[in-house]
Amino acid sequence: MAWALVVSGTSDIGRAVAHRLAAAGYHLHLTARRPDTLHDDAQDLRIRYEVEVKVHALDVRDTAHHPSFAAELTPRPEVVVMMAGYLGDNDLAERDAEERARIMETNYNGPVSVIATLVPHLPAGSVIAGISSVAGERPRASLYYYGSAKRGFSGWLDGLRMRLKPKGIHVVTVKPGVVATKMTAHLPIARGPLTATPEKVAADIVNAIRKRKATLYTPWFWRWIMLVMKLMPEFVIQRMKA
Numbered sequence: 001m002a003w004a005l006v007v008s009g010t011s012d013i014g015r016a017v018a019h020r021l022a023a024a025g026y027h028l029h030l031t032a033r034r035p036d037t038l039h040d041d042a043q044d045l046r047i048r049y050e051v052e053v054k055v056h057a058l059d060v061r062d063t064a065h066h067p068s069f070a071a072e073l074t075p076r077p078e079v080v081v082m083m084a085g086y087l088g089d090n091d092l093a094e095r096d097a098e099e100r101a102r103i104m105e106t107n108y109n110g111p112v113s114v115i116a117t118l119v120p121h122l123p124a125g126s127v128i129a130g131i132s133s134v135a136g137e138r139p140r141a142s143l144y145y146y147g148s149a150k151r152g153f154s155g156w157l158d159g160l161r162m163r164l165k166p167k168g169i170h171v172v173t174v175k176p177g178v179v180a181t182k183m184t185a186h187l188p189i190a191r192g193p194l195t196a197t198p199e200k201v202a203a204d205i206v207n208a209i210r211k212r213k214a215t216l217y218t219p220w221f222w223r224w225i226m227l228v229m230k231l232m233p234e235f236v237i238q239r240m241k242a
């Protein structure tokens with residue numbers, strides 16, 4: 001049976017993805033900054049789906065560790081799902097270098113480093129799914145640090161997909177809309193009608209991996225919302241104030 005790697009398996013969407021992958025028969029590598037926080041999840045997955053689960057320590061900002069992590073990861077995964085992300089505090093980022101670095105490194109530099117170091121170890125036929133965001137499509141005044149990092153990550157994933165096609169490795173650029181998770185719990189928008197559950201988004205991600213989709217908007221209607229947003233002139237976006 002094949003193995004899948006879920007980076008940042010403590011994320012609410014990542015937990016739901018792990019369940020979907022295990023239900024589909026994958027053995028799992030799960031990572032977290034503090035792997036002890038994943039031990040109950042790992043045990044639950046083993047019992048529920050009769051799969052093997054290995055837990056590893058991985059901080060996406062600790063780029064010096066990534067080459068040894070990638071080289072020592074056995075069995076080799078055939079599916080890689082990059083979940084790590086950090087919304088951050090946009091106002092704080094405007095005046096604090098550490099907050100700026102944390103947003104850029106957790107959403108761009110770190111995920112790029114982990115995936116780039118894993119690529120040479122992946123067999124042909126592998127699939128990489130990078131979780132970006134619709135926030136990267138048209139960064140807004142209230143969230144432009146996070147939005148710009150996700151925009152960069154989406155672009156990098158799109159380029160990587162073209163680069164790896166001849167090697168038989170597929171890359172999915174995943175763009176969720178608003179999802180009810182720890183990340184958005186404090187935001188009024190997360191209580192709105194367009195908000196999806198982590199389970200719905202996870203089902204779409206695993207389906208996109210299976211179907212080797214290039215870009216996934218999840219739920220589907222965000223493709224059309226973002227098409228309209230991208231066509232809007234800046235003065236209209238400016239009036240939306242968020």
Ligand SMILES: NC(=O)c1ccc[n+]([C@@H]2O[C@H](COP(=O)([O-])OP(=O)(O)OC[C@H]3O[C@@H](n4cnc5c(N)ncnc54)[C@H](OP(=O)(O)O)[C@@H]3O)[C@@H](O)[C@H]2O)c1
Nearest residue numbers: 008010011012013059060083084085133176178179181183
């Ligand atoms: N929720 C939404 O509306 C939404 C929308 C679009 C895209 N997304 C993206 O979906 C992904 C999952 O987010 P979520 O909504 O499930 O939120 P979440 O539960 O807050 O998950 C965020 C994850 O990122 C991990 N993380 C943060 N800093 C890290 C670091 N330095 N190294 C490794 N992992 C780190 C966290 O790990 P710890 O447990 O160690 O903190 C956690 O597992 C993120 O990439 C997010 O940007 C979310």
